[in-house]
Amino acid sequence: MKEIKKDNTVYIISLIVVFAIVGWGLITPANFGNAANALFYYLVDNFGWFYLTSMFLFVVFCIIIGFSRYGDIKLGPDDSKPEFSTVSWFGMLFGSGMGIGLVFWGVAEPLNHYLNPLGLEGATAEAANFAMKQSFFHWGIHPWANYAVIGLALGYFQFRKNAPGLISSIFLPLIGEKGVRGPIGKTIDILAIFATVAGVATSLGIGTLQINSGLNFMFGLPTTTIIQLTIIAVITVIYVWTAVSGIDKGIKLLSDINLVLAFAILVLSIIIGPKVAMLNSLTNGIGNYIDKFVYDSFHIEAFGDNSWIGGWTIFYWAWWIAWAPFVGTFIARISKGRTIREFVLGVILAPTLASLIWFAVFGTLGIKLGPDVAAEAIKVTETAFFVVMSKYPLGFIISVIAVILLCTFFITSANSATFVLGMMSQQGDLDPTTSKKILWGMVQALLAFALLLGGGLNALQTASIAAAFPFAIVMIFACVALMKALRQEK
Template structure:
């Protein structure tokens, strides 16, 4: 391995360890800095987050319907490596994963009991809850992922460049600058955002698995159980990561989709089926009818605390996840056309999220304000509190805990794979050693910060640190557009030569 290949790896390790150590040894000081920075960004730059995310949606669909949509991510004769089912399963597992189980009941019930500018617990609040959950987990986050994923897949497979975030900027900056400090800084930022984001989700996953085991089997919620859970799952995702993309991650992702489908069908049958279908239909109508207005909705003359606490928080969180999910989606998308890619990465997963929130949100809301208030007291157990009031609730909860475990493993080994790529000069098949190192660091960081009570603080810190990434992603769009225009011109010239 050349020395230059290891610089990003070593600097990233130092940055990650330093910030983790700060969060563990001085959680209060770390929390104050993180909260202060995040409050400043959401208060002063909320408008920027909203405009950036809406721009990503418009840009992606603009590219899809343009003449560039027929360009293939690879050589003109290349074919996709994975079937549609495996492709959707892997990108959905990496992009949402634990979050869906964690928030599937909790978010709609939070909006139901504390809606914006309306009375809690009413039918109006219920409609607001479903529609708002659709909006936060719909097309916007996936369009945001697509910006990095499409640009990187194009540069990797069409242009033969390394699988690094910095490669996206070759059309704008030139290859020499990208290989220098600017490119390395971009790649280090990407690694930090990935480690911080995934470590937080893994910590939350451990808390929810423990909550589910406590509800189902009376297993206590304590440090010892958390250690057992995190060690068990770490061993599982290490095995999966080491076995490679085609075996471990693909197999687990397919299992995720199977379990999630069983869970949704079972919940749809035992829940208020007609109400769920009505809720899905109404929520979709509200979503499509208001997407432009809601994309830029703020309170310029009033209190913006709701937007800061929910929408801007989510938009910033999705941007923080974009490097990790984008790199992974790019890696599994070789051979797709750009149009096929954008439709597959934005519309299909968004539809899956709509169905999920319609089912579990409606079940929770249908139980009434009293149970909703009880459920949202502790986010990680909200799902189980609601399910104990349902027929076959124990069975549904057991499947949910199993799904949490498989989502946990898939997110962790996908991230381990991506971190290995980013710290190995874009190697599409990083070494087992690098994957093991990053896997261990992720788990240790998640556990340490969980014990220090710093998980939510780390989440806020990673979101604040990801603010520059929103700017990076806007420039990524223009870099991709420049490359696509050059590609199109070259293709037209080649066609004319062949014709003559």
């Protein structure tokens, strides 16, 4: 591509859109919440089939392209080498993609499904099997294939075709350079920035609540606005500092720490827990997951009630799509020099296996305590992990490590997002300016705190998921664009 002139259009419009949404949420939170919910439920009711079909297509696309004759093509020149070791690469993948969600939902989701399974009686052996299978399904191959679609397409155009690190660059084969630099391309990039800011700000706010709840449960620290503001302030200073330090130093270091802490929690939990039950749960869960993979991928009631599917599966699919621009851009940024096959295997299979083991361990820990403890744990999702751990030896130590892990996972998600937002608002520059990274870091923190005060976190989450609906369409065309470009490879 030709040298790009400085253009702050995307940057300025994105800031205006973000502040307009925040203003709406703060001035009339009830109206904002009602509008977001109405839009989301309209999409679930009328386009649930589209979310399900799209996510399955992303899985099929990644498998086909990873094992096709294009699998040996590198994301970069033919002689390029990976920038990061495989361990550090995996750590950054995991931290940016969904690490924090595993701590938040690792206990809570299986227990919810155990007590309230779809079409079964709760608190039974069948319900427990359903709980593990469904948790595997929601956190397995589908979300990572969704991230891989954007990451692979962007990595290819960014490093092999020398296009800017922008989502719009993926569409060069379809709309040309003029279209990418015009209104269509800018609209795509603005959508990507909004989805990233809203998604990370929401997670930062919800994570702050969980950290505060954990400290309250263990140490009696009050759950107050002052404490939550302090948590956000401390985390913000760290994630902005690590984002400014760059990927090589700050982000890579924290991602490595994440892996060590997560592994420590996992090992300690296996030591104190019912080991045979965990292994049986993992084995049986994988079997059920594979057996029902296609059925669950398309399961939606044509003549019945879809409230359970809408509240869990479709909500998750929409949430993963909302995160795809940010996670996909970051994954692309750290994957230069890897082959398409290596990328697909690394991005999809490795994190999926880690997620399955995580849910098998922590889901089993919760379910083995019985329905009474399960009901107590899921009363407040933020404390479900800590309630279950309090029933086991070494549970207090594991809970303390978990609070630290929550902080480091949030920091890695936020600093990855800060770095990506700097890239997106600076025409895809792989090394965005310090001032832009600091500004986006502060915007995320202020947005999280403002919505925490106004009680609008859930509304923002719903709004970002609803607004990301067009991104599913963008991602389908991204598959088409990448395939067209690969066919032109010599």
